[in-house]
């Protein structure tokens with residue numbers, strides 16, 4: 392498989408320099424504010440303006456040492472009190488706007504992510520690095536979408552506060568400002584380094600965490616609960632889980648140790664720089680470069696400045712760290728957008744009723760597979776035909792069905808619907824003309840009605856017909872709430888079905904669609920003999936005026952097909968009618984006889 396583009400991102404992060412990483416902060420702030428603006432322009436504007444106003448008021452009246460001013464003018468005190476009240480009100484209003492903004496951004500981010508994941512090309516889910524990126528985006532990225540907004544606002548308020556103090560310092564003496572920056576720089580360096588360590592470690596742990604999450608799911612899921620007990624897998628899975636959790640804990644402790652060391656170095660260097668600053672002030676005083684009163688004010692202003700810078704640094708660091716995770720989210724969204732199916736060419740018309748389906752020289756290899764699943768398959772299906780696809784496990788039948796539905800794209804060759812390449816037809820319009828009864832159908836945790844109609848509103852007449860044809864009507868009749876029963880016992884008043892009952896529901900789903908082309912992949916594996924017989928009778932009836940591609944290992948049922956196509960390791964090995972293939976004595980005849988003999992022996 393080609394190296395994933397996500398690896399490139401990993402390397403870029405690992406090699407980034409500190410200034411380079413700090414340079415990301417404005418970009419991240421801009422992206423965060425863009426997201427905020429799209430979520431709610433009103434709340435974004437209110438948050439920014441109110442915070443800015445509160446910050447200006449605060450610094451105007453309290454940042455500057457005011458001893459002289461207090462003595463000089465008592466009314467200033469009153470102004471100060473008024474300003475404090477106004478500032479409090481502004482801060483409260485800003486907090487309220489910000490609190491409203493955060494959930495809106497989170498909601499927007501979530502909906503955006505799931506809108507993309509529901510539309511990207513199916514094969515994306517086979518790419519492990521894409522899955523890693525998706526996990527990171529969902530696990531932490533979404534959560535950070537709200538935090539990054541808070542951080543961006545904090546940075547803005549802190550910057551305003553600092554600007555006010557910096558103005559005062561610059562007026563007192565030009566050397567004070569660089570000295571102030573010097574005292575805070577080491578702590579800044581340490582904070583950024585610590586954040587980068589944490590983030591890099593998180594990236595390295597992603598795969599293990601995903602695995603741990605999968606194991607946790609197996610240990611606490613209804614789907615695996617029975618087999619987990621039957622095979623006494625609990626201890627094994629738990630040991631594996633513990634091993635991964637221990638490894639994660641050890642890695643986190645190691646990072647915590649390194650972070651502490653870095654912070655200690657930063658604090659020590661910061662202390663030394665503060666001492667140097669005061670020494671410089673002393674030197675200025677002794678050399679007569681600064682009067683005593685100004686030096687006193689400068690000490691207070693430096694303290695105030697240090698506090699303001701620390702606040703800025705803290706918020707920049709929060710912004711930077713949240714930004715790294717938020718970037719995971721935005722980059723995943725960008726990568727997902729690149730995986731959306733290309734739009735149909737301009738002027739492409741929706742496919743009309745099926746006259747002929749042609750598979751021409753189709754070659755397909757799964758992204759993670761070494762061997763191609765299909766190697767130059769040719770097939771023609773005319774409207775009204777029932778074509779059976781048979782072949783041993785792994786011969787490519789399901790893959791071919793997915794290509795016909797346009798769920799995967801052929802790497803060579805094409806599938807044509809009435810002569811038009813399905814890759815160039817509008818995907819949704821194409822799929823509305825195709826019904827798929829999948830081999831691994833989904834057991835949707837929804838009502839029986841939605842499980843069949845796959846829509847919020849069902850057409851009652853079609854629903855009853857599909858249920859009657861598939862035998863799902865008998866299943867629904869036994870449910871306490873009929874069609875309104877939720878088919879998942881994890882939910883209140885939910886019910887579960889047997890394997891065969893579920894298969895009848897899945898069969899009804901395919902028939903309900905009333906499509907031109909019905910693809911049925913192993914539709915009767917779990918059905919009892921009577922239901923199986925009835926289902927194939929239904930297919931025959933359904934095929935009148937429509938077209939059916941039937942995939943099955945039940946070769947006795949295949950005889951009803953107009954044509955049988957035998958796949959062998961991704962190629963069409965033979966095709967024709969039942970009698971023709973039996974006379975040929977090839978793979979089909981061999982498989983058929985094996986099944987027939989098994990019945991004969993049992994009968995004997």
Ligand SMILES: Nc1ncnc2c1ncn2[C@@H]1O[C@H](COP(=O)(O)OP(=O)(O)OP(=O)(O)O)[C@@H](O)[C@H]1O
Nearest residue numbers: 517757759760764783784785786787788789790791
């Ligand atoms: N998502 C996937 N990623 C990688 N390889 C896959 C994937 N799905 C199927 N394959 C491989 O592609 C080949 C064809 O699989 P396919 O499911 O089409 O076979 P099939 O004929 O339907 O088999 P069965 O009779 O067992 O249902 C197999 O070798 C299989 O291992």
